[in-house]
Amino acid sequence: MYQLDWSSIPGALPFLWQGMKISLEITLVAIAAGIFWGTILALMRLSPVRALSLLATGYVSLFRSIPLVMVLLWFFLVVPTLLRDVLGLSHATDLRLASAMVGFALFEAAYYSEIMRAGIQSVSRGQAQAALALGMRPLQAMWLVVLPQAFRNMLPLLLTQAIILFQDTSLVYVSALADFFGAAYKVGDRDGRLVEMLLFAGAVYFVICSAASFAVRRFQRRLAA
Amino acid sequence: MISIRDVHKSYGTVEVLSGCSTEVKKGEVIVVCGPSGSGKSTLIKCVNGLEPIQSGEIVVDGISVAARRTNLPKLRARVGMVFQHFDLFPHLKVIDNLTLAQRKVLGRREEEARARAFSLLDRVGLREHAHKHPGELSGGQQQRVAIARSLALDPICMLFDEPTSALDPEMINEVLDVMVALARDGMTMIVVTHEMGFARRVAHRIVFMDRGKIVEDAPTADFFAAPKTDRARQFLSKILQH
Secondary structure: OOOOOOOHHHHHHHHHHHHHHHHHHHHHHHHHHHHHHHHHHHHHHHOOOHHHHHHHHHHHHHHHHOOHHHHHHHHHHHHHHHHHHHHOOOOOOOOHHHHHHHHHHHHHHHHHHHHHHHHHHHOOHHHHHHHHHOOOOHHHHHHHHHHHHHHHHHHHHHHHHHHHHHHHHHHHHHHOOOOHHHHHHHHHHHHOOHHHHHHHHHHHHHHHHHHHHHHHHHHHHHHHO | OEEEEEEEEEEOOEEEEEEEEEEEOOOOEEEEEOOOOOOHHHHHHHHOOOOOOOEEEEEEOOEEOOOOOOOHHHHHOOEEEEOOOOOOOOOOOHHHHHHHHHHHOOOOOHHHHHHHHHHHHHHOOOHHHOOOOHHHOOHHHHHHHHHHHHHOOOOOEEEEEOOOOOOOHHHHHHHHHHHHHHHHOOOEEEEEOOOHHHHHHHOOEEEEEEOOEEEEEEEHHHHHHOOOOHHHHHHHHHHOOO
């Protein structure tokens, strides 16, 4: 019978916290950049200009049809070389974090754009019409009147997607980047306590994500009330 | 001030306006009526270019609405429009509904926009509701706010698209009162409505539409006393029956 031994956890906590900070950093940057780029994609997709709409549709279906882990790997391979060439950085500069953020942002944008598209369509046509009738230009009407309402209607879905994104950040282990999951793996591997560390990491993800989901549900009820 | 000349418009193969023409002089109040689906709403949405037209011409204050070089946003800022479902911006307070376009379209400063907004809220009797959201107001109050929102841009004329059709009966008069006062002040107005009492009281002319055509365009008294067409007679007898 395998004896569980949790003794390596307390000493590893500072290192694990460093990892958690990386996970959170990637999550926040990917949420912000993903929603920004996703909103632009949604606008392109709804645009009467056929070329823009096709481009956005192509982008979204591309990123929704390939596994995230593969996107991340490509970015680990491509982005660092690209950035070094463009910015003239030395090979010592660690760009794994930056490429992870870029990869996640581009990938998540495909999902956020679908959420924002539904959000924009959830705002009644009369709103845009009223804004235009007041002399606003189409993009002004979108930015000042339609998007704030779309964003508010979609907030629960955007937050739920953010929780999924937080879990998905664990995939950066493919670049040996020490996010929370990567850090836990490294400690477990070093101490020969992989089972315990992975159970612990799983428990932490579970607590954070279920607490966040609970908060979103409460928030949603308040919004509906 | 507004001239509509032989306007045609169709959705696909369905023609919704076929050869509409009329003139509206400065200070005139025109009521457009007719059975539903006759093209009334479409016609006034063409006046500020919310609906494009296929042929003919609409000229507002010397500017051709459908011309390619026309700056539509600039023109629309000078033509007020009030909708059937109010379409206030629900995410903004009443006061911000009134200042948004003043600031972003006319480029007025915040204090100036607020001063104009408060004076208009006084005029429609809703100053004390300035800091509420539209959802907290009754339909009649919302429509009065919507009228104030349009007036805040100091329009040269106002278009009303069935402004009381979505209201409970007891709220219709508070909105009509605001419109009557506006008409008495000399505002140029085109009003699509079924409120024949309002039409009799303030309209200078009645435009009666049926199946995309203007079938009658007459001074108010003449229209009610002796409609020239059978279609208008039928319509009047139906809606004035009760």
